[in-house]
Amino acid sequence: xxxxxxxxxxxxDHSDRFNMEKGFSTIKDANSYAKLMMDNxxxxxxxxxxxxxxxxxxxxxxxxxxxxxxxxWE
Numbered sequence: 001x002x003x004x005x006x007x008x009x010x011x012x013d014h015s016d017r018f019n020m021e022k023g024f025s026t027i028k029d030a031n032s033y034a035k036l037m038m039d040n041x042x043x044x045x046x047x048x049x050x051x052x053x054x055x056x057x058x059x060x061x062x063x064x065x066x067x068x069x070x071x072x073w074e
Contacts, residue, residue: 005053006030010037013045021048 004023008030011018021037024030027050034048
């Protein structure tokens with residue numbers, strides 16, 4: 001399984017809802033995709049954002065040996 005840590009999302013400037021575009025394993029690939037989509041300019045007022053996933057919940061809650069590590073969110 002490839003870790004897609006960087007998620008490119010889009011939203012229209014008049015909206016508050018984000019749409020997931022695509023996930024990437026490197027920031028360089030995410031930036032290239034966003035640049036390509038912005039250059040393509042299919043829709044007026046469409047903005048692009050990069051979200052970085054910093055926590056792997058599957059690992060944190062299922063595989064962690066340190067039980068105290070799980071309590072950061074409480």
